Amino acid sequence: MTMLNAAPAGALKGDARVPGDKSISHRALMLGGLALGETTVTGLLEGEDVMATAAAMRELGAIVERQADGSWRILGRGVGSLREPSSVLDLGNSGTSARLLSGILASHPLTAVVTGDASLCKRPMGRVIEPLRAMGGEFQTREGGRLPMTVIGSDALIPVEYTLPVPSAQVKSAILFAGLNTAGNTSVIETTPTRDHSERMLRAFGAELTVEPGDNGTRITLVGQAELKGCSVAVPADPSSAAFPLVAALLLPGSEVRLPNVGMNPQRIGLIEVLREMGGDITIENLRDAAGEPVADLLVRASKLQGICVPAERAASMIDEYPILAVAAAAAEGRTEMQGLGELRVKESDRLAVMARGLEACGVTTEEGEDWLTVVGTGGSVTGGALIEAELDHRIAMSFLVLGSISEKGVRIDDGSPIDTSFPGFVDLMNNLGARITTGAP
The missing domain is CATH 3.65.10.10 (Enolpyruvate transferase domain)
Known part of the structure; x- marks a missing residue:
C-alpha cells in the first residue's frame, strides 16, 4: 500500500x-494479435491494465514487443488461430481485458481460465456471458457470474442479433470480437450510443462493418470470418x-x-x-x-x-x-x-x-x-x-x-x-x- x-x-x-487512451490501447493489442502481419502501435498506454492485455495476447500466441523507440510491435496469428493458453490468464484489475477477451476466447476452440485481483473478481461478468452463451460459448463462473471464469470456446459459434439492455461498449465489443470468427453477420443494436473505438479500429484492420441508424436504435453489423491485416495505430x-x-x-x-x-x-x-x-x-x-x-x-x-x-x-x-x-x-x-x-x-x-x-x-x-x-x-x-x-x-x-x-x-x-x-x-x-x-x- x-x-x-x-x-x-x-x-x-x-x-x-x-498517457495514451486505455480503451484504444486494449483494442489495438487484441486486434493486432488477431490480424495477419505486423501491427505497429505508437502512444500505447503502458499502465498495468493494458500490460495485462499484452501478457494475455502473448499467452494466446501473438508476439507483442516493446521497441527501443517506445513503439510496440505485434505479430498476430490470424482470426481463429489463437492457441490455448498454458496457464491462467490473470488480468489484474482490468475489466476491459476480461470482458473483451471473453468474446475472443469464446470464438476459438480452446479452454481458458480467466482471473484477476480481488477487485476484478467482485465485478459481474453476466452481461457479457449472456450474449456469448447465446452464440454457443460455454462459461463456468463463481456465483453471480464472477471470476475466476473458465471459458470453453468454439470455432462454430452462431451469429446473433443482440439488443444491448444497458449501454455498454464492453459488451458491444465482446460480441463483435466473437463475431470475427463466426460465419454470417453478427449484429448489435444499441438504443443509447456508446464509445465506438471498436467499430473504428475493426474497420482500420480491414473488417467489413456497417453502422445503420434506425427507429429502434443503431445497428452495428459485422461480417464474420474476417481476415484482419496488420496496420499502424496512433493512440491519442x-x-x-x-x-x-x-x-x-x-x-x-x-x-x-x-x-x-x-x-x-x-x-x-x-x-x-x-x-x-x-x-x-x-x-x-x-x-x-x-x-x-x-x-x-x-x-x-x-x-x-x-x-x-x-x-x-x-x-x-x-x-x-x-x-x-x-x-x-x-x-x-x-x-x-x-x-x-x-x-x-x-x-x-x-x-x-x-x-x-x-x-x-x-x-x-x-x-x-x-x-x-x-x-x-x-x-x-x-x-x-x-x-x-x-x-x-x-x-x-x-x-x-x-x-x-x-x-x-x-x-x-x-x-x-x-x-x-x-x-x-x-x-x-x-x-x-x-x-x-x-x-x-x-
Whole structure:
C-alpha cells in the first residue's frame, strides 16, 4: 500500500501530456494479435491494465514487443488461430481485458481460465456471458457470474442479433470480437450510443462493418470470418486521464494548463461538454484526425463553475468521469445533480457510494440515490482533512487527490498504487504543474 497526501496547491501552469487512451490501447493489442502481419502501435498506454492485455495476447500466441523507440510491435496469428493458453490468464484489475477477451476466447476452440485481483473478481461478468452463451460459448463462473471464469470456446459459434439492455461498449465489443470468427453477420443494436473505438479500429484492420441508424436504435453489423491485416495505430491521449489535470486547472485560481493530443471521440467528451456548460474555460484547439480518431489540444484556464443538472442521457459518454465531475461539483456554486449512474456501482468499486462517503468526510454535502448523486457545492475550496479509503480504485484515488489540492486541509489516500493501472506517472505530472502530492502521511 502506498499512502498519498495532496496538500493545498497554488495555480497550475504548463503543458501536461497524459498517457495514451486505455480503451484504444486494449483494442489495438487484441486486434493486432488477431490480424495477419505486423501491427505497429505508437502512444500505447503502458499502465498495468493494458500490460495485462499484452501478457494475455502473448499467452494466446501473438508476439507483442516493446521497441527501443517506445513503439510496440505485434505479430498476430490470424482470426481463429489463437492457441490455448498454458496457464491462467490473470488480468489484474482490468475489466476491459476480461470482458473483451471473453468474446475472443469464446470464438476459438480452446479452454481458458480467466482471473484477476480481488477487485476484478467482485465485478459481474453476466452481461457479457449472456450474449456469448447465446452464440454457443460455454462459461463456468463463481456465483453471480464472477471470476475466476473458465471459458470453453468454439470455432462454430452462431451469429446473433443482440439488443444491448444497458449501454455498454464492453459488451458491444465482446460480441463483435466473437463475431470475427463466426460465419454470417453478427449484429448489435444499441438504443443509447456508446464509445465506438471498436467499430473504428475493426474497420482500420480491414473488417467489413456497417453502422445503420434506425427507429429502434443503431445497428452495428459485422461480417464474420474476417481476415484482419496488420496496420499502424496512433493512440491519442486518454480523455479520461486528461480529466484530472483538467478539473484541477479549472478549480485552482490563476491556473492555465495545456493538454496536447487528447482524444475527442464524440462518445468520450461528455465531461468536457458538461464542464463548459458549468462555466469552465476550455478551448479546443487544432482539432484533427489521427488514425481514424479525432484529437485536439485543450487549453484550460481557472474558472468559476456553476452547478447544473446532468441528465442520464449523458452517462454513456462520460461514465468513467463522474468521480472527478463530483469533485468539480464540490467546488461549484449551487447544486449539481447527476442522473443515470447505476453503472458506477459495478466498477472497480461502488463509485457512487465511495464518492458520496468521501465528499461528506471532506465537508461537502451530498445526496445519494440508487442511480443518482447530488453534490451541494461550496462555491470555492472545500474543507478536506480526511483519509479516504480508495478501495483499490484508480479513479477514486486520483479524484480525491485533486480534491486535496483545492482543499483547505489537504486529503490523504490510503493506497495510491492502483493509479498505475491507468495513469503511470500521475503524481509526477501533477507536481510538475504545481500540485503538492507526496508519499506517506503529511
